[in-house]
Amino acid sequence: MKRVFLLLKKDALVLRRSPLLLGIVLAYPVAIAVLVGLVAGYSTAKTRVALVDEDNLPPVVTIGGQRFHVDRTIQEVSKNVDLVRGLSRDEAERQLAAGKVVAVVTVPPGFLATLEQMVRSPQLEIELSRGPISARVKQQVQALVYSLNRQLQSAYIETNLKYVDLILRGGDGTFLGQPISVIGLERAEQELRQMPQTPRVEKLEDFVHDARLALANTGDALRATARPIGVTYVNGRGRTTLLAANVQAYALGLTITFLALMLAAGSLAAERDENVIGRLARGLVGLGHLVWSKVLLAAALALGLGITIAVAFGVIIEIGGVNGGEPWRRLPLLVVGLLLAGGALGALGALLGALAREARSASLVAVLVVLPIVFLGLIPAQIVPPAGWASDVLPFTHAVRFFNSALYDLSPWRQVARQAAWLIALGAIFGVLARLGARRLLV
């Protein structure tokens, strides 16, 4: 083991003597993590949806006595999509086919007239693109229609309540465009009181009284019927998505995956480039020990970089005043996870280095391999099961699960133990393969 540490110390010295290389090796994975974060953020950004107006909606419409500014209303309800307006149906469909827009919402002729009648629901026509994004677009369009309906609901309820008020108090109004005059329950009750009090009149009085009381609560009942479940938004208690638990875990996993793979692969192959491998292998250091030293190097650097990132997140969280998830509360557990993950990834990197045999090729292969490993781990296993199976035999996913649980689960032990076992097993398998492959370095 002493010789392993001598090589480890040598590698640390070599890295210290290569500040540019060290800087790139440390900064590159962080940059990639940030870029992946931005791409992930962009994926939830506004999608382009075409709005085809075949009904020639006017700038202002009056529904149920309420005025709607069409442009303002559409802008308000389409916050989550980028509406493309002014297209004909043909042009919109051409853009949908070309993928320039992901959905076409068409307002058919007669839409507004049906809406103004408030008797039956007018229909919007929605055409979606195909592919994995269509489900999300469908949700966004549904949200758009939901927002529109919410605004119209309020107008409808207010209109209906005017009718209720008319029935309660009586007076003049319109229905389906026709003028009407209503006596109202209050006046009907007064009229009944002035009539000779017979049992039939008293029965009618009771009915009118009950009906008046019942209709007095119609407003709340209508609103409750329109929206059985309400949502109250409380601001400022959750953390920004940029600091969310899984983002931290992915950032840690991604950076140490890049670092450990590239370093272990490059440094093992460099022993051959320096022509030192033969000198070491002739009894000074066994190939197994050589692989071990690279695994330890990867684990040590993963620990250093991982702790730095975790603490940086923690400081930001602390400044933000968000409670829970500060890395220092779970630091010992995080240290274990970083060492295990760094080691397992280092073993995989050593295998790549042994197979590639030259430092430059090894680094290139590591970069080429790391991206699929990371992206496989980012694909939800529930959606694409084969991706889940593939990422299960690679350390990245287990590292992310370990960090996620170690940092945020109230009772992380079961999950942490499971992922630690995975990382140890994968590290052992890749380590053995790297040891076998290291013989290629002697050629």
Next chain:
Amino acid sequence: MSSRQLLLAARGAGRRFGKKTALEPAELEIYDGDALALVGPNGAGKSTLLAILAGALEPSMGGIERRTGVRVGWAPQRPAQYGRLSARENIELFARLEGEADPAGVAGQLLREFDLPGEPQPSANLSVGNRQRVNLAIAFLGSPDVLLLDEPTAALDPGQRRRLWERCDALREAGGAVVFATQNLDEVERKAHTVAALRDGRIVFSGTVEEYGRAQADTLFA
């Protein structure tokens, strides 16, 4: 001859790289006091044979026999050292790996003996000759009984060559042996006692320097 001790031997040791045979099964015995020159054209298999004798390369066939307790030093043709480490750091690192009791002291001594710069500049920045001196100095670590040197003097100045051969002579006189690969026939005549000539991965001649001279080297490699 019977009083001489066998230190190191190749017993049918050969090596293939994929389908290509770099060294046919070779028989070679190295005794104490030997100065054996390996000669032959480029690609004849000299470096492969030395690497196998050093234990740096596993033979594909046959094996190596080493007398118990015999230590082997090896200087490959292309310097084997870490470019980012200084000459002192390289020698000290390998001294530690060789299990030297006083790695820093040994490194300082070898730096002086090989006239190497003590300043901490990376060995990658050293001249070709100085890199070769570091390469040779590392071969002397661990008090070797047998020295295996692959074209050791190719990049050395005359003074350094003389000092190297003096060290080799001293090692032989102390009961050790030196095996060196060379293209320099003058070196063969002056420094070797025996010669093994290789061609196309096979040992085609083995004998004394005088026998080698009589065999006329030119005809061996025609």
